[in-house]
Amino acid sequence: LTDGPLKGKHILVTSGPTHEPIDPVRYIANRSSGAQGTAIAIALRDLGADVSFVTGPADVPPPLGLRVIPVETAREMKAAVEAALPAEAAVFAAAVADWRVASESGSKIKKTQGKLPILEFSENPDILAGVSQMAEGRPRLVVGFAAETDDVIAHATEKRKRKGCDWIVANDVSPATGIMGGTENAVTLISERGADEWPRMGKDEVARQLAYRIADHLVQN
Ligand code: C5P
Numbered sequence: 717l718t719d720g721p722l723k724g725k726h727i728l729v730t731s732g733p734t735h736e737p738i739d740p741v742r743y744i745a746n747r748s749s750g751a752q753g754t755a756i757a758i759a760l761r762d763l764g765a766d767v768s769f770v771t772g773p774a775d776v777p778p779p780l781g782l783r784v785i786p787v788e789t790a791r792e793m794k795a796a797v798e799a800a801l802p803a804e805a806a807v808f809a810a811a812v813a814d815w816r817v818a819s820e821s822g823s824k825i826k827k828t829q830g831k832l833p834i835l836e837f838s839e840n841p842d843i844l845a846g847v848s849q850m851a852e853g854r855p856r857l858v859v860g861f862a863a864e865t866d867d868v869i870a871h872a873t874e875k876r877k878r879k880g881c882d883w884i885v886a887n888d889v890s891p892a893t894g895i896m897g898g899t900e901n902a903v904t905l906i907s908e909r910g911a912d913e914w915p916r917m918g919k920d921e922v923a924r925q926l927a928y929r930i931a932d933h934l935v936q937n
Contacts, residue, residue, distance in 0.1 A: 720764030721931040727765045728803040728855070729757045730810035730843065732774035734790045738835065739821040746811050749897050750774025752861075753809030755923035757782055760807075763927050768800040772810055775897075790816060790840035797843055805857040805930055808844040808881075816840050848880035857933050858882050859926075862906075863889040863896070872906045883907045885926065905929070 731753020735743040750771060757769045758779045767782035770793055778784040785800065787793045790812045797806075815837035825833050844860045860881040862872040865888065872886030884906040889896045902916040905926075914925065 723764035725765050726803045727760050728768045728800050728806040730770045730808045732772035733811050734772045734813045735788045736813045736816040737820045738817050739825045741824050747896050748811030750776050752919045755919045756807055759923040759927035763931050770796045794841050794843045802853050803855045806855040807859045809861050845879040860884050862886040865890045869911045876906050
């Protein structure tokens with residue numbers, strides 16, 4: 717099983733949502749299940765890769781046979797990614813929260829009669845952009861995801877340029893598609909060569925196809 721084309725290659729995968737604390741008992745989160753990121757980690761492992769799997773609190777259990785680094789917040793995820801590098805390739809499938817609560821309360825915020833809490837936000841670091849733009853030690857292949865609800869290809873193409881990653885796996889997460897939290901995905905792979913639209917298939921199959929392409933790329937470049 718470990719004798720595949722990615723044998724001996726270290727690949728980093730981020731997955732799952734992040735949780736951004738409000739106080740010790742409350743947090744802000746998103747609907748990412750971690751299913752696609754987990755499937756990608758498994759597919760890379762099955763091609764022989766040495767996988768570091770940095771995961772937020774996901775619905776699906778982390779796979780066996782790889783290095784699991786559990787994190788909660790975007791800032792913890794960034795630190796874990798930096799600690800896991802260098803890697804030959806990095807796949808950023810996590811749904812990182814764009815914002816965190818500016819001043820997390822150290823004690824539980826009390827319900828006070830006639831007074832509603834107001835939350836202020838700060839921007840989280842963009843982990844994908846940071847790694848894509850590393851001056852030294854950048855992975856040879858950096859893959860990001862783009863979950864969009866409209867103009868998927870145009871937005872993802874722009875995102876690829878802005879973040880500086882090599883590939884973007886773009887998908888339409890409009891509620892009607894049932895993709896977020898579901899078992900299927902319909903993705904378009906955006907690279908310097910343009911947009912390659914894949915048919916709708918299981919998330920496991922998307923993961924396998926992506927892992928094959930990553931293996932091809934690392935062998936050829
Ligand atoms: O900008 P947007 O959140 O749509 O970008 C999605 C891509 O960027 C995903 O690959 C995600 O893992 C990555 N990302 C990140 N750090 C953030 C926000 C997004 O790595 N703070």
